[in-house]
Each structure stands twice: as structure tokens, then as C-alpha cells.
Amino acid sequence: MSNPFETINERLSNIENLLLEIKNKPVEEEKSENLTVKETAEILKVSEQSVHNYIKRGFLSAQKVGRILLIKRQDLENALAEVKSLKYKRA
Template identity: 85%
Template sequence: MNNPFETINQRLSNIESLLLEIKHKPIEEEKSENLTVKETAEFLKVSEQSVHNYIKKGFLSAQKVGRILLIKRTDVEDSLKEVKSLKYKRT
């Protein structure tokens, strides 16, 4: 029969090694809050023209900064959750 203190020490050392591993892991690059039209198109896997059409139709909201359109990542993700098919819309 094993000594219970040895088992506890072994588990604590395993926990310690896991915590050190987590501590020394490289921090993943945070995703930017705003996306350009090109980045949004790559994210959605559509063309840039499609993104412009989504903005015109009101599916996506964008802010114009100079000549650049910026779209919030959260708006893109929210719009994906609320996908509504216009083709099958009841009249």
C-alpha cells in the first residue's frame, strides 16, 4: 500500500508542472477589434464586393475612417448568428 503523503506529493508536483507549463506558454495574439473589408471577406470566405453589398443592404454595419471601412468583429459574429434566408422569406 502506498503512503498517502507520497500520492499527495506526486499530485502536487503534477499540478505544479502544469501551472508552470501554462505560465510559460506564449500568449496568443489577440484578434483586433475592427476588421477592414478585406479582412472581413477573408473571415467570411466571400469576396470583398459581397462585403460591400452586405454593408449596403444593412446586414453589416461599418464605420468609415478616412477612406477605409472598418467593421467590428463582434458585429460580424453577431450577424452570422442571425442569418436569415431572404430566398425563403414568407410574404
């Protein structure tokens, strides 16, 4: 008969290895390539009208598909990066 403590230690070691694998695995969220005006407004924490104004003024680029405006996620991230770089630029 084997020692019960050895069995417990072996199981705990297996659990620890599994937890480490889960912890180190990169989390990939389902990010759609295109965002609607509503989704963009939620990300930016502004109103939908503000997003429409950003598009009109050229701060954001959007594609019209039927009656829906779609904003590419990469374009949104680029626009945000540009705003951040302008904010900290010295005059």
C-alpha cells in the same frame, strides 16, 4: 549518491506539470476590435465586393474612417449568429 532513476522521475514529473499548465491555459488570440473589408472577406470566405454588398444591404454595419470601412468584430459575430438563427427557424 542519489538514485539516478529518482532524479529522472522527478524531472519527468516537472515536465508533465509544465505541459499540463500549458495545455490548460486558455489561448487568447490577438483579435483586433475592428476589421477591414479585406479581413472580413477572408473570415467569411467571400469576395470583398460581397462584403461591400452586405454593408449596402444592411446585413453588416460599418464605420467609415477616411477612405477605409471598418467593421466591428462583435457586429460581424452578431450578424453571423442572426443568420444562423434564421436558417434554423421553422416557418
